[in-house]
Amino acid sequence: MAKILIVDDREDNLMSISSLLEPAGYQLVKANSGREALKILLIEYDFALILMDVQMPNLSGFETASLIYEREKLRHIPIIFITAHSQDEENIFKGYRTGAVDYIYKPINPDLLRAKVSVFVELYRKNHQLIAQEQKLIAINKNLENEINERKNSEEKIKLLNLQLLQNIDKLEAANKDLDRFAFMASHDLQEPLRKIHVFSERLYSEYGNKLDEGGKKYISRIQNATTRLQALIKDILTFSKISIDKTSFVNSSLTPIVQDVLAELESVIEEKHAQVTVESLPTLPINPNLIRPLFYNLIHNSLKYSKKDVPPVIRIYSEAGTSKADKKNKYYRIFITDNGIGFEQVFSEQIFDMFKRLHNHNEYEGTGIGLALCKKIVEEHNGFISARSAVGEGSTFVISLPVPEFEKSTEIAITN
Amino acid sequence: MTTTPKQFLSVLLADDDMDDRMLFADAISDLKLDIDLQMVNDGAELMNYLLTSAMIIPEILFLDLNMPRKNGFECLDEIKKSPSLKDIFIIIYSTTESQKEIDDVFNQKANLFIKKPNSFTELKNILLQVFTTNLKTKYSTGDKEQFIFQATPSSKG
Numbered sequence: 001m002a003k004i005l006i007v008d009d010r011e012d013n014l015m016s017i018s019s020l021l022e023p024a025g026y027q028l029v030k031a032n033s034g035r036e037a038l039k040i041l042l043i044e045y046d047f048a049l050i051l052m053d054v055q056m057p058n059l060s061g062f063e064t065a066s067l068i069y070e071r072e073k074l075r076h077i078p079i080i081f082i083t084a085h086s087q088d089e090e091n092i093f094k095g096y097r098t099g100a101v102d103y104i105y106k107p108i109n110p111d112l113l114r115a116k117v118s119v120f121v122e123l124y125r126k127n128h129q130l131i132a133q134e135q136k137l138i139a140i141n142k143n144l145e146n147e148i149n150e151r152k153n154s155e156e157k158i159k160l161l162n163l164q165l166l167q168n169i170d171k172l173e174a175a176n177k178d179l180d181r182f183a184f185m186a187s188h189d190l191q192e193p194l195r196k197i198h199v200f201s202e203r204l205y206s207e208y209g210n211k212l213d214e215g216g217k218k219y220i221s222r223i224q225n226a227t228t229r230l231q232a233l234i235k236d237i238l239t240f241s242k243i244s245i246d247k248t249s250f251v252n253s254s255l256t257p258i259v260q261d262v263l264a265e266l267e268s269v270i271e272e273k274h275a276q277v278t279v280e281s282l283p284t285l286p287i288n289p290n291l292i293r294p295l296f297y298n299l300i301h302n303s304l305k306y307s308k309k310d311v312p313p314v315i316r317i318y319s320e321a322g323t324s325k326a327d328k329k330n331k332y333y334r335i336f337i338t339d340n341g342i343g344f345e346q347v348f349s350e351q352i353f354d355m356f357k358r359l360h361n362h363n364e365y366e367g368t369g370i371g372l373a374l375c376k377k378i379v380e381e382h383n384g385f386i387s388a389r390s391a392v393g394e395g396s397t398f399v400i401s402l403p404v405p406e407f408e409k410s411t412e413i414a415i416t417n
Numbered sequence: 418m419t420t421t422p423k424q425f426l427s428v429l430l431a432d433d434d435m436d437d438r439m440l441f442a443d444a445i446s447d448l449k450l451d452i453d454l455q456m457v458n459d460g461a462e463l464m465n466y467l468l469t470s471a472m473i474i475p476e477i478l479f480l481d482l483n484m485p486r487k488n489g490f491e492c493l494d495e496i497k498k499s500p501s502l503k504d505i506f507i508i509i510y511s512t513t514e515s516q517k518e519i520d521d522v523f524n525q526k527a528n529l530f531i532k533k534p535n536s537f538t539e540l541k542n543i544l545l546q547v548f549t550t551n552l553k554t555k556y557s558t559g560d561k562e563q564f565i566f567q568a569t570p571s572s573k574g
Contacts, residue, residue, distance in 0.1 A: 191512060195535055196436050203537045231535070238514070 002048035002121040003027045007037040007064065008082070009056040017051060017082075020110050021117060034059030038067060045073050048124035049117060054083040065101070076127070078120050080104055183241035187234040194234065198227045229366070236370035240355075243291060243377050250382075253289050255282035255296075255335065259317060262296045269304050273313055280318035283333045285402055291378045296337075298371040299398050303339035305365055306396070314340045331404040332384070338397040343390040352388060426548060429475035430456045431463040431492065432510065433484040437533065441479070444541045450548055460487025464495055467502055474502065477552070479510040480527070482518065493525045506552050508566075523564050529556050531566045543568045 031037035054061035307313040324330035356369040390396035482489035
């Protein structure tokens, strides 16, 4: 409800103006002097309008108005002066100051008074609404600012976490490299004394063998066997550790000649075992040939080694192109190495790629337990993966999946024979 | 292959490994070749020997790579820079399997690379082949194919 302050020194005037305005539902506050009006305005300043008689003793309406307008909090309250019909009086107030003022002349036309009052009250309401809206906007703005700040904070937190993650990755990679470097240095330094054991036990045998009985000779040959095994082991650890140390660039190469090279290297074993090896079309991919060669060497060598007694090994190497189910654009090649060997239980299909994991005693099948771990590491260096399927007595299939990198996808990948 | 060893061959071995020096000397003495073998214990001693105290400049130098004080690479570099020493036939005698190190010594104009063998018999076989070959004609510098010495398997007897 809008509040209106009515100031007049004459009680009857206050009464008549009140009776004119009361029906409109305004809350009316009456003051019978300028001084009293000022007193009221010290406590209450939420008036929509002041109706002020100009001619009052002591403080005139104009003087009161100018005192009112000296106060910041009251400056927005419009004043309607009630005055005798004289233009001169209007000019007098202009001498004081201008504000939101209007004039109504005596004798008062009730309709005009109601109309003027309602206009000012309406203005006050609108003003208040605007202020309320502005405050709401300010509040919303503040919320937004808070939200933005929060978001900024969380973004910074994420950035920090990301940075920490990256640093951790760096640290991990460095630690991994250190480990590999350690393995490299250790195995390198271990090789020297081993070579000596091998050389001197061989000399002992060849130069003093005739002074030893069969037992003594057997011991020497056992020393030599153990040394040879240890040398093979160290050589494999060295190769393994070198994979991540030597980061040679990848070159687009066909896998076929690499596999052919490996087969040539294994020729004597292939002949000895009467193995039948077929190599079908293999893709050309960006690879590190120095790594891919030992990969195929190990897998084919395994197929030959773990063959069934009295059954000549049959080994087939072939490839298939594919796209990943998640993203059709992700092309990869799968290279299969299948054999008809002794196989293994499928439950071991993951463990066999672990370092030093062996399924057989080295007296049955010689080996260091590093070969397949090496294969896995090599494939992973190529961002691929390796898996195995097998059953005891059913042969094994090793599957190498190698991705076709982004820039290769636009051009069709040539399959070479 | 010619089997007639050259009359009198001066050979120098630079190796910090006592066992390897002993094996090398034993192998040469077993082969009964007319070879004058001198040995030094490391790179610094090698350079000191070559530049000040050698009676004659050796025809063949067996140079280990991993040695204290001055390693094989440094020695190789100094020898190749010295007008009086640069023509020595240099055989790198090392256990290294690093392709980078082998490439490095090849680029530094070493003549031949021999990997220290795993047995005494093999060592004798290698040395016999080396000393009975006209090295300078067979291993003319610059042929990388022949840089790493491949011994033909020893014939029994």
